[in-house]
Amino acid sequence: MDIARNRAVKIVSIALIATVVLQIVYMAFLGGPKPAEAGAALTNADVIRYFDERGGDITAVWLIEALAFMTIALGGFIALARGAAVPLAWAALGLFGVFNLVQIGMGLAMFEPAARAGGDDSGLFFLFVSGAFFFFYLAKAFLGLAAVNFGVRLVAARSTGLKVLGGLTAVAGLAALGFNVAAMALGNPVLFLAGASGTLAALFTAISAGFALREAH
Numbered sequence: 364m365d366i367a368r369n370r371a372v373k374i375v376s377i378a379l380i381a382t383v384v385l386q387i388v389y390m391a392f393l394g395g396p397k398p399a400e401a402g403a404a405l406t407n408a409d410v411i412r413y414f415d416e417r418g419g420d421i422t423a424v425w426l427i428e429a430l431a432f433m434t435i436a437l438g439g440f441i442a443l444a445r446g447a448a449v450p451l452a453w454a455a456l457g458l459f460g461v462f463n464l465v466q467i468g469m470g471l472a473m474f475e476p477a478a479r480a481g482g483d484d485s486g487l488f489f490l491f492v493s494g495a496f497f498f499f500y501l502a503k504a505f506l507g508l509a510a511v512n513f514g515v516r517l518v519a520a521r522s523t524g525l526k527v528l529g530g531l532t533a534v535a536g537l538a539a540l541g542f543n544v545a546a547m548a549l550g551n552p553v554l555f556l557a558g559a560s561g562t563l564a565a566l567f568t569a570i571s572a573g574f575a576l577r578e579a580h
Contacts, residue, residue, distance in 0.1 A: 368445035372576050375438035375456060378431045379569035382463075385428050386562050393417055393424065407485040410478040422471065429467045436460025449575050452512035455505040456568070462502035469495040496554075497547060503561030504543040510536025510564040513571040525574055532567040539564035 517529025
C-alpha cells in the first residue's frame with residue numbers, strides 16, 4: 364500500500380467537494396456586479412460599487428478556493444507520480460488545479476484594479492474577466508476529461524453500484540468537457556451550462572476517484 368498516494372487521493376477528493384461548496388456559496392451569496400437599476404446596462408460604477416461593498420467577502424472566498432485548487436494540483440501530480448491507477452485522470456486533475464489557480468489569480472490581482480483604472484468605461488475590466496473565464500473553461504474541460512476516465516474505469520467494475528456510479532461520472536464528465544470546450548470559443552452564451560456541468564463533474568469525480576483507485580488493486 365502506498366500511503367502517500369492514498370492520502371493524496373483522499374485529500375484531492377475532499378478539496379474537490381470544497382470547491383463545489385464554495386461555488387454554490389459564491390453564486391448564492393455573492394454572484395457578480397449588478398446594475399443599480401433593474402434592466403439597466405452594467406456600468407463601471409456598478410462594478411466598483413460591488414467591490415466596495417463585497418470586496419472582502421469576494422477575496423475571502425477566492426483565497427479559500429485558491430487553497431483548494433493548490434491542493435488539487437499538488438495531490439493530482441503526487442498521485443500521478445506515485446503510480447496511481449488512471450494516470451490520465453490524475454494528470455488532468457493536476458492541470459485542472461493549475462489553470463484554476465491562473466483564473467483565481469487574475470480575479471484577485473486584476474479585476475478590481477482594472478475596474479478602478481477604467482474610468483466610466485467597463486471595457487478594461489471585462490477584458491480581464493474574459494481572459495480569466497477562458498482559463499475557467501479550460502480548467503473545467505480538464506476536469507471533464509478526468510471524470511470521463513474515472514467513470515470508464517468504474518464501468519468495468521464487478522459491482523453494479525460502481526458501474527452505475529461510473530456511468531454517471533462519465534456522462535457528467537462528457538457534458539463538462541463538451542460544454543467547456545464550446546465555451547472557450549463561444550463564451551457567455553454557454554456560461555451557465557459550462558459552469559453547472561463542471562460543478563456536477565467535480566462532485567462525481569470526488570466520489571469516484573477513491574473507488575477507481577481501489578478497483579485497480
